[in-house]
Amino acid sequence: MTRKRVAVLGSTGSIGRQALDVIERHPERFEVVGLAAGRNVVLLGEQAARHRQAVVTSAEDGPAGLMRVATQTGADVVLAATDGAVAFEAVFAAVDRGTDVALANKELIVAAGRLLVEHAARSGARLLPVDSEHSAIFQCLQGSTRDQVAAIVLTASGGPFWTRTREEMADATVADALAHPTWSMGVKNTIDSATMMNKGLEVIEAAQLFGIPGERVQVLVHRTSVAHGFVVFTDGNVLGQLAAPDMRLPIGYALAYPDRLADRPFEDALAAIGGERGAPGTTLAFERPDLERFPSLALAYEALRRGGTAPAVVSAANEVAVAAFVAGALRFGEIAPCIETALGRVDTRDLSLEAVRAADRSAREAARAFVDARAARSVRSS
Amino acid sequence: MTRKRVAVLGSTGSIGRQALDVIERHPERFEVVGLAAGRNVVLLGEQAARHRQAVVTSAEDGPAGLMRVATQTGADVVLAATDGAVAFEAVFAAVDRGTDVALANKELIVAAGRLLVEHAARSGARLLPVDSEHSAIFQCLQGSTRDQVAAIVLTASGGPFWTRTREEMADATVADALAHPTWSMGVKNTIDSATMMNKGLEVIEAAQLFGIPGERVQVLVHRTSVAHGFVVFTDGNVLGQLAAPDMRLPIGYALAYPDRLADRPFEDALAAIGGERGAPGTTLAFERPDLERFPSLALAYEALRRGGTAPAVVSAANEVAVAAFVAGALRFGEIAPCIETALGRVDTRDLSLEAVRAADRSAREAARAFVDARAARSVRSS
Numbered sequence: 001m002t003r004k005r006v007a008v009l010g011s012t013g014s015i016g017r018q019a020l021d022v023i024e025r026h027p028e029r030f031e032v033v034g035l036a037a038g039r040n041v042v043l044l045g046e047q048a049a050r051h052r053q054a055v056v057t058s059a060e061d062g063p064a065g066l067m068r069v070a071t072q073t074g075a076d077v078v079l080a081a082t083d084g085a086v087a088f089e090a091v092f093a094a095v096d097r098g099t100d101v102a103l104a105n106k107e108l109i110v111a112a113g114r115l116l117v118e119h120a121a122r123s124g125a126r127l128l129p130v131d132s133e134h135s136a137i138f139q140c141l142q143g144s145t146r147d148q149v150a151a152i153v154l155t156a157s158g159g160p161f162w163t164r165t166r167e168e169m170a171d172a173t174v175a176d177a178l179a180h181p182t183w184s185m186g187v188k189n190t191i192d193s194a195t196m197m198n199k200g201l202e203v204i205e206a207a208q209l210f211g212i213p214g215e216r217v218q219v220l221v222h223r224t225s226v227a228h229g230f231v232v233f234t235d236g237n238v239l240g241q242l243a244a245p246d247m248r249l250p251i252g253y254a255l256a257y258p259d260r261l262a263d264r265p266f267e268d269a270l271a272a273i274g275g276e277r278g279a280p281g282t283t284l285a286f287e288r289p290d291l292e293r294f295p296s297l298a299l300a301y302e303a304l305r306r307g308g309t310a311p312a313v314v315s316a317a318n319e320v321a322v323a324a325f326v327a328g329a330l331r332f333g334e335i336a337p338c339i340e341t342a343l344g345r346v347d348t349r350d351l352s353l354e355a356v357r358a359a360d361r362s363a364r365e366a367a368r369a370f371v372d373a374r375a376a377r378s379v380r381s382s
Numbered sequence: 383m384t385r386k387r388v389a390v391l392g393s394t395g396s397i398g399r400q401a402l403d404v405i406e407r408h409p410e411r412f413e414v415v416g417l418a419a420g421r422n423v424v425l426l427g428e429q430a431a432r433h434r435q436a437v438v439t440s441a442e443d444g445p446a447g448l449m450r451v452a453t454q455t456g457a458d459v460v461l462a463a464t465d466g467a468v469a470f471e472a473v474f475a476a477v478d479r480g481t482d483v484a485l486a487n488k489e490l491i492v493a494a495g496r497l498l499v500e501h502a503a504r505s506g507a508r509l510l511p512v513d514s515e516h517s518a519i520f521q522c523l524q525g526s527t528r529d530q531v532a533a534i535v536l537t538a539s540g541g542p543f544w545t546r547t548r549e550e551m552a553d554a555t556v557a558d559a560l561a562h563p564t565w566s567m568g569v570k571n572t573i574d575s576a577t578m579m580n581k582g583l584e585v586i587e588a589a590q591l592f593g594i595p596g597e598r599v600q601v602l603v604h605r606t607s608v609a610h611g612f613v614v615f616t617d618g619n620v621l622g623q624l625a626a627p628d629m630r631l632p633i634g635y636a637l638a639y640p641d642r643l644a645d646r647p648f649e650d651a652l653a654a655i656g657g658e659r660g661a662p663g664t665t666l667a668f669e670r671p672d673l674e675r676f677p678s679l680a681l682a683y684e685a686l687r688r689g690g691t692a693p694a695v696v697s698a699a700n701e702v703a704v705a706a707f708v709a710g711a712l713r714f715g716e717i718a719p720c721i722e723t724a725l726g727r728v729d730t731r732d733l734s735l736e737a738v739r740a741a742d743r744s745a746r747e748a749a750r751a752f753v754d755a756r757a758a759r760s761v762r763s764s
Contacts, residue, residue: 143525150648220656236646242620264618266532274602281669
């Protein structure tokens with residue numbers, strides 16, 4: 001078989017490292033033609049030594065390096081696994097050249113997902129989701145057409161505060177929020193899990209990637225993270241995807257697409273649904289979330305209704321609010337009001353890469369102003 | 383859109399009636415061009431009055447009538463929903479002409495499934511499963527290739543004796559066995575559910591229809607019948623299908639394939655997984671069956687290992703054994719030994735329609751001999 005040429009943007013991050021793990025287990029299938037990372041030049045050097053044919057770039061080389069790895073390496077697929085907005089232009093350039101992109105850059109899909117889908121439709125590039133929930137939906141959609149889809153469902157762990165009342169959450173501490181049940185992840189993602197904004201952002205991503213209106217992207221809380229997503233078809237049939245909570249599965253699916261790797265014994269997957277033979281078996285439980293208790297999730301739906309750059313505003317304001325909460329400058333219960341305030345203050349009507357960057361800046365300013373006002377009030381009241 | 387021309391073999395049976403219900407709800411999509419039934423000529427007459435353009439045949443017209451409806455009505459799809467072996471030749475003739483067949487005739491798929499798949503591969507006809515479990519697998523397989531499939535999983539209700547020991551089952555009564563938890567069905571099917579031979583026959587059907595070795599067709603007991611089947615892929619991903627236990631869903635899927643009907647609000651399907659909004663939610667539980675307690679299921683796997691006409695032998699011997707049990711001539715615990723005896727006595731090596739018919743006859747003779755021997759022994763010992 002011809003080896004797939006892969007360029008990895010963000011090779012030293014968690015997704016980048018796991019992608020290289022998958023790639024290195026399948027040397028017959030994949031070849032690394034580009035590696036781009038930020039400031040972790042030691043690890044990048046090790047990766048470059050293992051993939052001597054790859055073009056390598058770090059933050060020192062600036063945006064031109066990222067652009068070169070994304071567009072000048074002859075890649076069949078670019079894995080977009082950088083954080084934030086640093087790789088937006090490089091990914092758009094790859095898509096415009098018709099190169100498939102495996103999408104792990106959440107800010108990109110949230111802020112510019114609809115734009116990216118438009119560019120991909122024009123160039124013929126395929127957008128391959130890497131997030132486990134979106135990979136689940138993408139897998140369930142194979143072989144069907146858009147007009148057959150009635151709704152999609154993303155599962156959510158519910159996070160550490162799933163059983164708390166809104167009042168109990170209002171003054172939750174950072175330590176409380178960092179106790180996450182299933183996935184191991186960074187501070188920002190774990191706070192997002194506590195507010196359920198992680199799921200809100202995924203709802204935005206799904207609506208934009210799959211072209212489904214927000215009100216038909218539903219969330220079900222499923223605390224054991226075995227099922228990752230469902231597609232409800234217009235004829236009443238539902239398809240769902242289940243897998244071990246291991247990011248290498250959706251990464252491998254995206255990189256090998258439309259093939260599938262052949263590296264997991266079926267008994268392992270079966271154990272996830274049916275338990276070990278002779279054991280009591282497995283139970284999968286699903287519950288609907290309460291948008292009153294998780295107002296951040298409601299704000300994500302509101303951003304989808306507004307369209308334009310509203311998703312970018314929600315994402316950026318949330319970043320500022322979470323950082324302020326972690327720094328002790330905002331109460332947990334003030335995260336959603338901070339985002340809501342930003343959403344009310346920023347003009348979100350246009351949609352272009354420039355408009356996204358401008359909305360991001362304005363949203364951060366509005367969110368910081370909200371945080372500062374709260375801090376000033378706290379000082380006065382203490 | 384062009385209307386699909388449907389010929390219904392077995393129009394007065396349960397599947398036939400539900401199919402006509404689906405068809406009549408979608409007059410813009412379907413047109414009935416043929417109706418074939420057995421002795422229920424009153425209902426057949428009513429159906430014919432509603433579908434005046436259809437060619438109509440009953441048991442009085444003999445095999446030629448079935449053949450005519452299957453092959454001389456210009457049908458785009460033939461629904462094979464007769465019981466037993468009466469329509470085998472007509473269905474093979476339709477397949478050989480390249481006509482798609484929606485398969486609800488279990489004996490046909492069990493006894494001649496592999497042969498039918500060979501004929502369909504030659505003619506280009508599509509075989510569309512109607513059974514809910516096989517429809518589930520078929521839906522999960524869309525967009526993937528055979529070599530990506532590691533295993534398939536059929537769910538089972540477990541039947542009325544799921545929690546009983548083998549000793550408790552040995553002398554179970556007919557009344558015990560007729561208390562089935564989820565689906566409402568006839569006496570034969572309900573006894574098959576108690577022995578789990580219903581699932582054994584479905585394992586045989588799935589292995590033959592989808593070309594998967596028996597040891598990779600697994601069964602999970604799932605007593606609430608929300609999930610109907612799973613496909614485990616070689617990369618560790620699992621797709622599953624869920625739907626309300628309503629046969630009109632898989633019937634509609636098979637008839638509309640590759641389209642999907644658009645007649646079910648997504649909230650109904652969502653309620654099946656996530657419960658009503660604000661309600662406590664839904665739980666799906668899965669357990670592996672114990673082949674020691676359900677030896678009929680083990681015999682189905684044995685039939686797949688033997689191949690040839692062994693599936694036909696198991697199906698025919700099971701019919702005789704169940705009838706004998708219902709008539710009081712066999713103990714519940716003797717059903718599996720009766721089938722096993724027949725499987726040991728019949729030459730199962732060849733596979734052709736003639737060999738299937740011969741194996742069916744020999745299996746019934748061997749099973750009846752087993753029943754008679756038990757009856758004679760009971761008389762001696764009483």
